Amino acid sequence: MGMTTDRLITSGIPAATDPLRTPLARLKLSYVFEHFESLAQPAGAEQWPHVEYLARLIEGAAHRREDRSIQRRVGLARFPVLKTLDQFDWGWPKKINQPQIQNLFRLRFIEDKANVIFIANVGLGKSHLSTTLGHTACLRGYPVLFTTAVDIITHSLRRRRMATSSANCTSISSRACS
Template sequence: MNEKPKTPEEQLHWLKLRFMLEQYKSLADTAAKKDWSHQEYFEKLLKGETDLRWDNGINRRIRLARFPVIKTMDQFQWTWPKKINRPQVQQLCRLNFIEQKANVIFLGGVGLGKTHLATAIGYQACLKGYTVLFTTAIDVINTLSSDQAAGQLKKGLKKYLKPSLLILDELCKALHKPSYVK
């Protein structure tokens, strides 16, 4: 577009107000039928645009988090493992540790739900507006080794330092591989 937008449709398109562009006419008709004030009409448009952008942001954060599967706390089987500090784990879902820049480590044997819990907390963080990256420790080691060999280590580190929450899965697997221990 080489000219300043003139029509409401052009202006809304240029401003990237997709909901308003798609709904302003039908909402205006509804406003007229229901005798809404100008403010009520505007509030409905604004709420619709805000909701759309919030939902799109959640979907984008979930996609960029790269979860292997979506898991929630509601899906977790609290009867297995036999010994788990449920209140402490549920406290983590409040996500205070992210603001405190604290680390959380789930330790235990295979099949106890460590990945499920980490994914559920990461998913909750996405819903609350935090950026998340889920990856394996081995992938981080391999990626950073390649970046270092290419002289791009600083750039590679940014990928892992940028998210509000970094979930490193399978840390013990990486620590038990002799080639990764160095």
């Protein structure tokens, strides 16, 4: 035959790629599965070393995985709307400590296991800053859940009612069994 399997792969000949399809699908390497043939053509034409061809495939797969991971975290965070820090109106409110807010975006408070709570009147940018800060955390690999004080209180009251209801049911059933 004269050509090695490596030569066939980098030259993009379909017959050589057939043995790769099943294992790539089984390993769930979707990016590699979708791109190994199209990337093999320039690799063969430009005579890339095998390591460069493989490195480009792996780099593409890693980027896709990271992008999907970010999308998943952002989706699970339940942000009402995504905004950027550049869109924030630093002129209103006038007493906002811009350097302090910008420092939060270093996310050291997460590493320190500290909390951040924005307290202000309606319409002063609490949700804007919260979603932007949360989105930044998602981009850097942290899981986030956006919520409001009203949602936290509602959830807490609901849990308290359920616990009270459950305790009442237990009390009733224990009296019925006596």
